[in-house]
Amino acid sequence: MTARRTAGQQAQQLARRAEQLKALGHPVRLRIACGLLRHRCQVGRIVAQLGLPQSTISQHLGTLREAGIIVPERRGVCVCYRVTDREIARLLARLAVE
């Protein structure tokens, strides 16, 4: 109904985007996010790929998840993550960080 966003809504939107950028602002998380850009991937493979402790990877996945950048999908015992925010996906593709 409202044509314009209220100042409060704008601040919230900005805070949300800042949270997402912050989540991507860590080498490991940026690498994970870029890796998930093309194909979804299960946690175990990410752990193997990056060679970091499982708990460390899981925490970073949690950060990206809470920022609304990725989303988990259970496939039996495994959990598959994929990028869910389209705006962020475009952004990552543009950055072209391998």
Add this chain to the structure above:
Amino acid sequence: MTARRTAGQQAQQLARRAEQLKALGHPVRLRIACGLLRHRCQVGRIVAQLGLPQSTISQHLGTLREAGIIVPERRGVCVCYRVTDREIARLLARLAVE
């Protein structure tokens, strides 16, 4: 001469991008960066606009500067900042925060 980037260079490039995203991943800094997107602006105006202590703003400007996102330009006593990284500028314009 090298057709491909080495793994080390890629890691460096990723780390650099992560640093930039991290710099933008703070509400005040994101607001500053978005504000500078269209028009350059001097520090005093930014301070007045955001209503935060001068030292706080100056520190945030320093963070954005070190990340290579903005660049200062002395004009007499004043310092004018503007967005300098084109990739980041496009990214910010896309995010359409505000």
Add this chain to the structure above:
DNA sequence: CAATAATATTCAAATATTGTAATATTACAA
């Protein structure tokens, strides 16, 4: 050379993030 205005830097306290070992949960098979 003052004096002043604009900006940057330093410092310390409060708070947040990071990394990882240990532990818990979850889903499935036997």
Add this chain to the structure above:
DNA sequence: TTGTAATATTACAATATTTGAATATTATTG
């Protein structure tokens, strides 16, 4: 059930970030 593989959560030490007052620097004017 019990066992096991995959993932998440917890706990906590180490480290980093954030803030704002105080102070320093820089450029300009008189």
